[in-house]
Amino acid sequence: MREYLLARGEAFLSRPPEDWGWITVTKIELPATENSAAINLTSDARYIAPDDDNKDDETVLSVLLPEQVEPGETLQVEIEWKSKIPRTFSRTGVVGDFFFIAQWFPKIGVLETSGWNCHQFHVGTEFYADYGVYDVRVTVPKGWIVGATGVRQSLENNSDGTSTHQYVQKDVHDFAWTTSPNFIERIERFEHESLPDVEMRLLLQPEHEGQTERHFRATRTTLARYGEWFGAYPYTQLTIVDPAWQSGAGGMEYPTLFTAGTSWLAPSKVTRPEGVTIHEAGHQFWYGLIGNNEFEYAWLDEGLNTFSTAKAIEAEDLPNYHSARFFGGFLPYVFQDIPRSRATDGNRLSGYRTAARSDAQSTPTFQYWPGTGGAISYNKTALWLHTLERHLGWENVQKILSTFFSRFKFRHPLPQDFFATANEVANADLDWFFDQVHRSSNVFDYGIQQIGSRPQGGRGFSGDREPIFADRGNNEQFQTDVVVRRYGEAIFPVDILVTFTNGEEVRETWDGVARWKLFTYQRAAQILQAEVDPDSVLLLDLNRTNNSKTMKPMTSIATTKWMLKWMTWLQDVMLTYAFFV
Amino acid sequence: MTITQVFYDGIQRVKAAPAILIGIFLATLILALPQGLILRDMLRAHLGDSLAAEAVATGVNFNWWQEFSAQAKGLGATFSPTIIGFAAVLDNISDLLDNRSLTTAVAGITVIYLAVWTFLLGGTLDRYARNRPIRTAGFFAAAGIYFFRFLRLAIINLAIYAFMMGVVHSWLFDNLYEGWIRDLNEERTAFFLRTLLYVVFVSGLVICNIVLDYAKIRTVVEDRRSMIGATLAGFRFVVRHARRVIGLYFLNSLVFIGILASYAIFAPSVGGVGGSMWWGFLISQAYILARLWIKLVFLSSQTALFQAELAHAGYTAAPLPIAPDSPAAEAIAGKTPRQ
Numbered sequence: 001m002r003e004y005l006l007a008r009g010e011a012f013l014s015r016p017p018e019d020w021g022w023i024t025v026t027k028i029e030l031p032a033t034e035n036s037a038a039i040n041l042t043s044d045a046r047y048i049a050p051d052d053d054n055k056d057d058e059t060v061l062s063v064l065l066p067e068q069v070e071p072g073e074t075l076q077v078e079i080e081w082k083s084k085i086p087r088t089f090s091r092t093g094v095v096g097d098f099f100f101i102a103q104w105f106p107k108i109g110v111l112e113t114s115g116w117n118c119h120q121f122h123v124g125t126e127f128y129a130d131y132g133v134y135d136v137r138v139t140v141p142k143g144w145i146v147g148a149t150g151v152r153q154s155l156e157n158n159s160d161g162t163s164t165h166q167y168v169q170k171d172v173h174d175f176a177w178t179t180s181p182n183f184i185e186r187i188e189r190f191e192h193e194s195l196p197d198v199e200m201r202l203l204l205q206p207e208h209e210g211q212t213e214r215h216f217r218a219t220r221t222t223l224a225r226y227g228e229w230f231g232a233y234p235y236t237q238l239t240i241v242d243p244a245w246q247s248g249a250g251g252m253e254y255p256t257l258f259t260a261g262t263s264w265l266a267p268s269k270v271t272r273p274e275g276v277t278i279h280e281a282g283h284q285f286w287y288g289l290i291g292n293n294e295f296e297y298a299w300l301d302e303g304l305n306t307f308s309t310a311k312a313i314e315a316e317d318l319p320n321y322h323s324a325r326f327f328g329g330f331l332p333y334v335f336q337d338i339p340r341s342r343a344t345d346g347n348r349l350s351g352y353r354t355a356a357r358s359d360a361q362s363t364p365t366f367q368y369w370p371g372t373g374g375a376i377s378y379n380k381t382a383l384w385l386h387t388l389e390r391h392l393g394w395e396n397v398q399k400i401l402s403t404f405f406s407r408f409k410f411r412h413p414l415p416q417d418f419f420a421t422a423n424e425v426a427n428a429d430l431d432w433f434f435d436q437v438h439r440s441s442n443v444f445d446y447g448i449q450q451i452g453s454r455p456q457g458g459r460g461f462s463g464d465r466e467p468i469f470a471d472r473g474n475n476e477q478f479q480t481d482v483v484v485r486r487y488g489e490a491i492f493p494v495d496i497l498v499t500f501t502n503g504e505e506v507r508e509t510w511d512g513v514a515r516w517k518l519f520t521y522q523r524a525a526q527i528l529q530a531e532v533d534p535d536s537v538l539l540l541d542l543n544r545t546n547n548s549k550t551m552k553p554m555t556s557i558a559t560t561k562w563m564l565k566w567m568t569w570l571q572d573v574m575l576t577y578a579f580f581v
Numbered sequence: 582m583t584i585t586q587v588f589y590d591g592i593q594r595v596k597a598a599p600a601i602l603i604g605i606f607l608a609t610l611i612l613a614l615p616q617g618l619i620l621r622d623m624l625r626a627h628l629g630d631s632l633a634a635e636a637v638a639t640g641v642n643f644n645w646w647q648e649f650s651a652q653a654k655g656l657g658a659t660f661s662p663t664i665i666g667f668a669a670v671l672d673n674i675s676d677l678l679d680n681r682s683l684t685t686a687v688a689g690i691t692v693i694y695l696a697v698w699t700f701l702l703g704g705t706l707d708r709y710a711r712n713r714p715i716r717t718a719g720f721f722a723a724a725g726i727y728f729f730r731f732l733r734l735a736i737i738n739l740a741i742y743a744f745m746m747g748v749v750h751s752w753l754f755d756n757l758y759e760g761w762i763r764d765l766n767e768e769r770t771a772f773f774l775r776t777l778l779y780v781v782f783v784s785g786l787v788i789c790n791i792v793l794d795y796a797k798i799r800t801v802v803e804d805r806r807s808m809i810g811a812t813l814a815g816f817r818f819v820v821r822h823a824r825r826v827i828g829l830y831f832l833n834s835l836v837f838i839g840i841l842a843s844y845a846i847f848a849p850s851v852g853g854v855g856g857s858m859w860w861g862f863l864i865s866q867a868y869i870l871a872r873l874w875i876k877l878v879f880l881s882s883q884t885a886l887f888q889a890e891l892a893h894a895g896y897t898a899a900p901l902p903i904a905p906d907s908p909a910a911e912a913i914a915g916k917t918p919r920q
Contacts, residue, residue, distance in 0.1 A: 245771065543648060544648065545645055545648055555625055555634040558635075558638035561853075568669065568866070569663075573673050576673040577695065578876065579677075580738060581738070
């Protein structure tokens, strides 16, 4: 957590000691077999800090086995531990009588070709684990509702007023559960002509009962769209948990279970809970089934999923307007004049803009500058994937993603697996693109530097004794100059659309390599406007305003309009505070 | 007089002196205008000759807006969607009740505006108290006389409101509210708790506001010099006539809420340029005018109530302050004997 202190300061950790949680491993043992007695390894365990040698870090425990395990051989290890549930922190814990229990047991590292991959806990990243079978019994007060990874196999009422719920799931890489006496339980079935049925189980807060259908619709959208585009959801159940207010558990993915997130007052024209529900349900594909290492390549699930979420929201045509919340964040206000677009808002361009140069995406995620991981992992990936979609076409990108999905589901793909799949499916070498968007922190920014037309042929100096400036050109023919500039370091081929006053349009293509390029035209009409990347293919372009210039700008009237609105706001500020005199 | 009659009397006094309303409205507009022009220059510099301006003119170009915001500082940083229509009203009241500080640039102009109000208040109250024309010279003479008294009162004002915003607000919302909701996991309940605390806090502000309003009124009507004395006198009046004072304030507040509600319905949306732009601005300015009008009605009706209870209509202890003519003018008029 110490890296977060760099960016957020001590306030980040200011909470009473009793609010923190912990996990303590109390016993590691190789159970007795026919040939040997039980071997207790607990005292051999040592804390290690593979990421930063932090001596105070006690989140990774290493223990050497007495004997080597050969390929194909099986080893049984019994681990006992105690875990204190924290007051909610980083999406796990308790508030009131709402419990969300995640990252609550000691996880086994992942054995890769190069050895064990096991990272320390990092506040800014998520997790990584191998696929396995989970058979978990959870005992809670009788009558409390439990939601968990997998499918409930049994429910036993105990004599002490508790109930034990057994959940089992195979082929998943994590297990989370939740319980509360207040959940409203709703069940609906997802049915699709070409995809397997899924039972959708919604555990809803009573105050959100009116939003039941919004949660189901968003989940159904995800299962259908992602299923059609990338591949089928293979499990029989999906549990949607609507987390309690202040639980901090919202918007998080776990295998076959996810937390959504909404507010008591949730306007229908704002995609909340839909956006977060689609995103977290989408993680069942990008995270749940594609089990990438989130410590190192979070962009592989978060980025692909952010891109897919925006695509699904657009495909579903969900009402999607900008909003703000007032009075302690309780009262929503919808700006019906400001629709949110997939290309910019869905892909979160504004967030990327502020952190674009922070780190190269290829840097291991846990080493990103704290607080910028989201912009690099989520936003930048969504923007470059959408750019790729506009460059190659949706059919190609969809095929890249579905091929990647089918090849690597239930596996742990690496970034190079994705790039290789993309090159192969697109039948093109896209490394020039991935070098810039993934392996570099360079930014894209193309713009029109200047435009202008002048009478053709007659400009210059003339006169016998002293040169004078003369304009003796042909007024019916004009020479037009358009200078296009690459302001950013990154390179991308762009189109330039030049429009003349007679309506004639000329479209140019520029490889975008040089720092600037001059385009010259001789026409009977003067230039009206020029625009670089007129189709907005390059969604990573940080400054689109400089992408165009016109000889008839509406700047003056546009800025007057907004000045008048802002002045009214300022007058209202002054009047509000005039209460005090 | 009944509360309704007092309220009506207050309206009549404001109506009888339209120049005050128009003057304060113009002051509000003129103070905002230079800031608006500065902002316009910022927007203009960022937009340049871009085609993006077309979408900015005809509606909202949200991508451009975010691009502008990413590099904006000072006044530019306040250019957010919450300036649009009724969101501006909600934003400002919400910021006040949640004790969010203004940006430096906006705080500066707001302080100047409050100083202007403090100056105009003496003339305004004097006019409403006399309930007869006092002409421009009389208005500004009174404004000048009471300005320094009100500046001293402003110190008391500042102390009281600083206590309310700094101590009471912090205690209510940072301690009490946070303690109430610590283990609460239902947003609806939290909302009602917070609303309850808003009511408590606003009630506190209103009580302070009423006391300080009557302090100002007593300063003018009774020609008081001591602002501590005026504040105590204001407090005594409020306590002794609590029912009528609060009833009148409530009546005024209802009209104030009615104005806000009307603006919530009729506030202009983004709109385009040309006629719709100016029409939207006119509606917005009508709202500002209505806000100013009700603020003046608060003052005039409270003045009327005070006079009805402790004096009589139109009573002021001090004579109408008229500045003497210059010696030269007096000499010409033969008013001063030659020596």
